[in-house]
Amino acid sequence: SQTIHQWPATLVQPVGSPLSLECTVEGTSNPNLYWYRQAAGRGLQLLFYSVGIGQISSEVPQNLSASRPQDRQFILSSKKLLLSDSGFYLCAWSVHNEKLFFGSGTQLSVL
Amino acid sequence: TQLLEQSPQFLSIQEGENLTVYCNSSSVFSSLQWYRQEPGEGPVLLVTVVTGGEVKKLKRLTFQFGDARKDSSLHITAAQPGDTGLYLCAGNSNSGYALNFGKGTSLLVTP
Numbered sequence: 001s002q003t004i005h006q007w008p009a010t011l012v013q014p015v016g017s018p019l020s021l022e023c024t025v026e027g028t029s030n031p032n033l034y035w036y037r038q039a040a041g042r043g044l045q046l047l048f049y050s051v052g053i054g055q056i057s058s059e060v061p062q063n064l065s066a067s068r069p070q071d072r073q074f075i076l077s078s079k080k081l082l083l084s085d086s087g088f089y090l091c092a093w094s095v096h097n098e099k100l101f102f103g104s105g106t107q108l109s110v111l
Numbered sequence: 112t113q114l115l116e117q118s119p120q121f122l123s124i125q126e127g128e129n130l131t132v133y134c135n136s137s138s139v140f141s142s143l144q145w146y147r148q149e150p151g152e153g154p155v156l157l158v159t160v161v162t163g164g165e166v167k168k169l170k171r172l173t174f175q176f177g178d179a180r181k182d183s184s185l186h187i188t189a190a191q192p193g194d195t196g197l198y199l200c201a202g203n204s205n206s207g208y209a210l211n212f213g214k215g216t217s218l219l220v221t222p
Contacts, residue, residue: 034209043117043199043214044154059209090153099144100201100210102153 002027006091006103013110019064019078021106023091026072031093033074034100035066038088050074086110114138115202115213123219127189132216134200135182141203143176143183144210148197190220 006023013019025031032051036044046059048066056066063082067075074091091103116135124130134143142161146154158167160176160183167174171194173186187194197217201210 032209036212044201044212046209046211049209092153098142098203099156099159100146100154102155105151105153107151 002093002101004091004093004101004103006106008106009104010107011109013081013108015083015110016080019076019081019085019108021076021089021091021108023074023076023103024072025074025093028072028093028095030071031095033068033072034092034094035074035076036090036092038090038105040087044090048076081110083110115200115211117198117200117213117216119216120214121217121219123221124190126191126220126222128220129186129188130190130218131184131186132198132218133182133184134213136202137181138202139180141180143180144201144203145174145183145185146199146201148199148215149195154197154199187218190218192220192222194218195220 003026034049035047037047038044048056048058050056050068053068053071064078086109089106089108092100094100118133142159144159145157147157148154158169158174160174163178163180165176171188175184197215199212199215201212203210
């Protein structure tokens, strides 16, 4: 069966510090991978998606970036965090643009 | 980006009551999905509707896709405290790689 791992679960970072969130998927090949951000229990904002290794599409311009160094690994990064980067970050995967399977999320607080 | 409007934003009811939440758009979707999210966790898929006019039932939950495939509703019969959560609808256009989410309906069912 397929599983998705996302870590860390919570993170507190000072403004201006770097960020690296990692997500890995097991049990499937060549999945579509996604990073979403959710503010205060509300709707999900799509940040990045990837249909293959090294292929990243950005939906919202910001100081975040994403990389897919391996088929089932998706990384969200920032060189310098802003206060507005605080939120709940969710990684997800899908096959053929159908239903999404989400990780358990990372609650990021930038102070 | 296709906009999905969900209503109401918040709903607080007592155990045993019935409720309906709505998901509306001006765009046509090839499919619509409903997810439920509990605090601190990722959303979990409840159902996917793909055919205009389609009705799907999941125990006490009834999902309907509009004839024109622009809207959907979720009806819960005899709500229970375990139904508490954020209900999100998401749609995929014919050409999109990623799902677009509504802002959700936050449901609280009190004993």
